Amino acid sequence: MSTAQDMLFRTLADPTRRALFERLCREGEKTVGALTERAGVSQPVVSKHLGILKQAGLVRDRHEGRQTHYSAQLGALAPLVDWTSEMAGFWQSRFDALENLLKRMDQ
């Protein structure tokens, strides 16, 4: 089984891809051409990365004539936040258990 976290981590692991997503977050909707200009890679690479980002739900595409506009879908980051919270939660509960133990020992 492939979890949502797995998809997100793998998708965001590539620097080029993450940079594309960051630009869409910072600057809002952009066409493939506009994204390619400062991406440092060729247009096919940009298209492919956008496809992967789309598959992960991190971006949305809107067709207008012969150009495609992409925009960030921030909600897709939710599983990432959830995962981080979960890990922190486990840590916290173990910390609480330790605190409890120390209190009991103190009595």
Place this chain on the structure above:
Amino acid sequence: MSTAQDMLFRTLADPTRRALFERLCREGEKTVGALTERAGVSQPVVSKHLGILKQAGLVRDRHEGRQTHYSAQLGALAPLVDWTSEMAGFWQSRFDALENLLKRMDQ
């Protein structure tokens, strides 16, 4: 330059590695042998992944006789939280700008 986010995303992108980190978060400190039992991969692979996790600051090791105990370092997740917040922040500010524009247009 290799940012902290890059390191974290790449490190956590591998399922085996992430599973190891999750177990350390859930169950606390564990030896390499204990981790290897349910990892589904060989011991050298576990050692290698633990090394990468350590390099990313996600785990800490403690030597005791011939066994090595590993534990999760939750603080290392901070750059991840920061990055997510930053992305959300950009989105929010663009949203605010839009809201502002709509208010002005409404007047």
Place this chain on the structure above:
DNA sequence: TCGCTCCATAGCTATAGGTTTATCCATAGC
């Protein structure tokens, strides 16, 4: 000292995936 256990390292192979070039499709302009 001699084995035995625990972990790390080295060497190797195989596969995943990022990049490029070439090409195709659809749309816009003339």
Place this chain on the structure above:
DNA sequence: GCTATGGATAAACCTATAGCTATGGAGCGA
């Protein structure tokens, strides 16, 4: 209809890396 442009797809290449086995080395017990 013809050409040019924006974007997507295909094929080929190549690097990175996850996995294995084999081995080394350090601590423990007899």
